[in-house]
Amino acid sequence: MTRSALLLLADSRFPAGAHAYSGGLESAAAAGRVHDAATVYEFLLGRVHTGALVCASFAAASWLCTDREALAELDHEYDVRLLSPTLRGHSRRLGRHLQRAVAATWPSPRLELVRGLDPAGAHHPVVLGAACAAAELTVDDAATCAVHATLAAPANAATKLLGLDPNEVSAVLARLAPTADRIAARAVSLARMARLRSDPGMLPALGSPLLDLTAEDHAGWEVRLFAS
Amino acid sequence: MPPKTPSTPGKTVRAKASATASPIASVTPLKPLAQPEPSAGPPPNRICVRIGVGGPVGAGKTSLVAAICRVLRAEYSLAVVTNEPQTREDADFLLGEGFLDPAHVRAVQTGCSPQTAIREDIAANLDAVEALEESLDPLDLLVVESGGGDLTALFSRGLVDRQIFVFDAAAGARAARKGGPGVDRADLLVVNKTDLAPLAGVDLEDLRRDAGARRESRPTLFTSLTEHPDAPAVADWIRGLIEERRTLLGRG
Ligand SMILES: Nc1nc2c(ncn2[C@@H]2O[C@H](COP(=O)(O)OP(=O)(O)OP(=O)(O)O)[C@@H](O)[C@H]2O)c(=O)[nH]1
Ligand SMILES: [Mg+2]
Numbered sequence: 001m002t003r004s005a006l007l008l009l010a011d012s013r014f015p016a017g018a019h020a021y022s023g024g025l026e027s028a029a030a031a032g033r034v035h036d037a038a039t040v041y042e043f044l045l046g047r048v049h050t051g052a053l054v055c056a057s058f059a060a061a062s063w064l065c066t067d068r069e070a071l072a073e074l075d076h077e078y079d080v081r082l083l084s085p086t087l088r089g090h091s092r093r094l095g096r097h098l099q100r101a102v103a104a105t106w107p108s109p110r111l112e113l114v115r116g117l118d119p120a121g122a123h124h125p126v127v128l129g130a131a132c133a134a135a136e137l138t139v140d141d142a143a144t145c146a147v148h149a150t151l152a153a154p155a156n157a158a159t160k161l162l163g164l165d166p167n168e169v170s171a172v173l174a175r176l177a178p179t180a181d182r183i184a185a186r187a188v189s190l191a192r193m194a195r196l197r198s199d200p201g202m203l204p205a206l207g208s209p210l211l212d213l214t215a216e217d218h219a220g221w222e223v224r225l226f227a228s
Numbered sequence: 229m230p231p232k233t234p235s236t237p238g239k240t241v242r243a244k245a246s247a248t249a250s251p252i253a254s255v256t257p258l259k260p261l262a263q264p265e266p267s268a269g270p271p272p273n274r275i276c277v278r279i280g281v282g283g284p285v286g287a288g289k290t291s292l293v294a295a296i297c298r299v300l301r302a303e304y305s306l307a308v309v310t311n312e313p314q315t316r317e318d319a320d321f322l323l324g325e326g327f328l329d330p331a332h333v334r335a336v337q338t339g340c341s342p343q344t345a346i347r348e349d350i351a352a353n354l355d356a357v358e359a360l361e362e363s364l365d366p367l368d369l370l371v372v373e374s375g376g377g378d379l380t381a382l383f384s385r386g387l388v389d390r391q392i393f394v395f396d397a398a399a400g401a402r403a404a405r406k407g408g409p410g411v412d413r414a415d416l417l418v419v420n421k422t423d424l425a426p427l428a429g430v431d432l433e434d435l436r437r438d439a440g441a442r443r444e445s446r447p448t449l450f451t452s453l454t455e456h457p458d459a460p461a462v463a464d465w466i467r468g469l470i471e472e473r474r475t476l477l478g479r480g
Contacts, residue, residue, distance in 0.1 A: 017351035020339035097351035160340040223314050227337035227352075 005106070005135045010145050012152050017097035021090065022157030022226035023047070023150065027214035029161050037168040040158045044151050044176055048183055050206040052150035054081060055125045056187030057194075057203045059146035062129025063139045064195050068113055071126065075114075077200040078123045084212040086219045089120070090228050096121030098131060108134035139191070143184035151176060157226055275477055276367040277469050278357060280346065280383035282410055283394035285376035288420040288453055290318045292394055293373050295459040296466060298327050304368035304470060307332040307360040309353060311375035313342045318373060334360060342375030350387040357387070368470050379408030390415040390469055392462070397435060397450070398424035404438045412442050416449065416465055423452040 008014060025043065028034040034043050058078045065071050082088045099121060102111055111134040114122040121127070125146055132142035155173055159166050187204075194202040218224060281289050293308060300306060308328065310318040312335050319335040322328055334356040338345040345353055353372060361367050372388055374381060383391045393414030395404065398421050404411060411417060417439055425432050432450065439448045449461045 013348065015349040015351055017349060017355075019341055019344050019349055020337050020352060022339065093352075093355070096355060100351060100354065157339070224337075225314055226339040 002136070006137055006141050006145070008105070009102075009131065009135055009137070010148050012156055014101060016101040017094060018149065018153055019156070020226060021094065021153050021228045022161070023051075023153040023228060024208075024211040024214055024218075025154035025157040026161060026224060026226045026228075027211075027218045029158070031214075034158065035162065037164060037172055040155065040164065040169060041172045041175065043154060044172065045179070046208060047150055047154065048147065048176060048179055050208050051211075052147040052180070053183050053187055054078075054204050054206055055128075055150050056143040056146035056184050057190045058123070058125035059129040059132070059142045060139050060188045060191035061194055061200060061203060062114070062126045063133050063142040064191055065129075066110070066113065068117075070198075070200070071114055071122075071130075072117050074200045075117045075122050075126045077203060078125060081205050081207070082212075083207060083209075084215045086215045087212065087228070090215075091123045091125075092118060092120040094124040095127040098124060098127045102127070102131040102134055106131070106135040110134045139188055140184065143187040143191075144181070146187070147180045147184045151180060161225065273477070274361075275473065275479065276361055276370050277390070277466075277473050278370045278372065278388045279466065279469070280372045280374065280388035280391035281394060282346065282374040282377060282381045282383055282391060282414070283418075284378055284381075284396060284399065287376075287394040287396040287399075288418075288451075289373050289376070289394050290321055291453045291457075292392070292418065292420065292451075292459055292462065293318075293371050294322055294325055295453060295457055296371060296463060297322065298325070299458050299460070299463045300369065300466065301327055303467070305364065305366060306369040306371065307364055307367055308334075309356045309360065309370070309372045310335050311338050311342055311345050311353065311373060312336065313338050313340065313375040318375075332360070332364065338375050343377045343381050346372070346374045346377075346381070346383045346387060348384070350384050353387050369466065377410070379403065379406060379410055382409040382413060392416045392418055394418045394420050395439075396424075397421045397430055397432065398428035400428065401430050401434045401438065404435050404442075407442045411439065414446070416447055416462070417443060418459075418462060419448060419450045420453060422450050423455055 012018060025034060028043055034040055058074065061074055062071065065074060079088060082091060099115060111130050114127050114130040128146055129142045132145060151173060155169050158164055159169050190204060194200050215228060281293055283289055297306060308322055312318060316335045319333050322333055323330055336345060336352045336356050357370055360370060391414050393410040395417060397419050419435055422432060451459050453459060
């Protein structure tokens with residue numbers, strides 16, 4: 001396990017396609033719900049307690065799992081937690097992108113376990129867990145990476161879309177860091193519990209109905225800058 | 229082949245010698261942009277030639293891609309990936325022309341950073357390119373249009389085999405002198421809208437000279453897509469690449 005590998009994988013410059021996704025921020029900005037650093041904080045606070053926890057739990061569960069059938073079940077469980085078909089599509093696409101980048105960066109049979117779980121690629125957190133294992137990172141790293149990715153995408157998009165001071169946005173992320181760490185730790189516990197019972201259905205299923213609705217709406221916009 | 233390290237023994241010796249003779253000489257870069265980039269090249273068994281078309285917003289990229297498709301579709305099997313910073317504008321325009329089947333055009337979303345999507349994070353573009361190559365196998369030509377950048381826009385060699393940089397002649401002579409990776413290193417520089425150059429007070433001879441100075445032996449073509457919508461010289465350049473590739477793979 002190397003710390004540098006974790007930094008490399010978590011860096012928003014890791015070439016896995018995330019830069020084109022705002023994680024719902026473009027819609028929230030257009031509706032005026034997010035317009036400054038304070039409202040970015042509120043938006044991300046919502047994300048860290050919902051989407052980030054689910055994503056991190058599945059990343060951790062994937063890290064813990066080396067059985068292909070169980071991984072397929074995990075992938076299915078994540079699928080049914082995404083209510084918006086658009087977001088399901090995005091998650092698989094990002095999984096595909098991540099799989100490609102990690103296969104070139106840390107080639108490993110561990111990563112190949114999740115290849116082809118679905119014709120459109122495995123879901124992003126499922127690939128992320130396997131990617132962390134391939135990079136010889138820990139299960140805690142996998143969960144932390146998942147939480148970070150969930151927060152970083154809207155934060156980066158906020159800087160680009162609203163012209164916010166990037167220093168202020170960084171400060172927002174720093175303020176959320178202790179919560180992010182706690183959520184990652186809880187995700188690992190939940191994943192271990194689900195693993196003990198061999199029941200991925202136990203993994204959290206928290207959602208953000210408004211984000212599901214705006215994602216569907218956003219997909220139909222004529223002019224949009226981000227894929228989500 | 230790694231381009232940055234001097235690989236010929238001659239060069240290494242010379243660099244060392246000058247370093248000993250004068251410490252100042254050793255920090256002078258060895259004209260890094262003067263040599264044509266050795267391209268990584270496509271995998272040896274891929275027949276499809278991937279060409280990137282980049283350049284500043286409004287330079288005429290989509291018009292050129294449309295010309296390429298219109299002229300070459302009778303000879304070759306081809307497809308297009310458009311990079312859309314905002315809308316499906318380019319993809320819809322190409323489809324609207326009516327000579328490409330929707331299955332042959334894909335739009336990639338680039339999230340405020342059109343250059344990132346063709347340069348440092350090519351994941352979404354590779355995904356689209358490979359999906360087209362698979363579903364339309366065998367393809368001879370795949371054109372990737374970038375979403376409009378500035379003079380620094382450059383395609384990754386991991387995405388395309390060759391790239392065309394489209395430059396607006398009416399954007400001013402200074403832009404060509406400033407150069408940038410696109411103007412300097414693209415395999416083909418297309419100076420478009422030559423019809424507008426006189427209106428903008430641009431002397432095409434100046435442009436030719438400045439571009440030539442920056443690009444050494446790499447080719448530059450002058451086009452006016454309003455006067456010659458088929459861009460025959462560019463089409464010929466692409467034909468050359470496809471034929472070269474076929475010969476290389478023994479499928480000529
Ligand atoms: N006068 C003149 N107009 C041209 C020429 N080539 C293209 N145009 C016009 O320039 C405008 C922009 O052309 P596009 O082909 O859309 O340019 P683009 O580089 O694809 O633009 P983006 O995708 O928005 O970056 C259109 O209105 C074209 O009709 C030319 O050679 N001469
Ligand atoms: Mg265009």
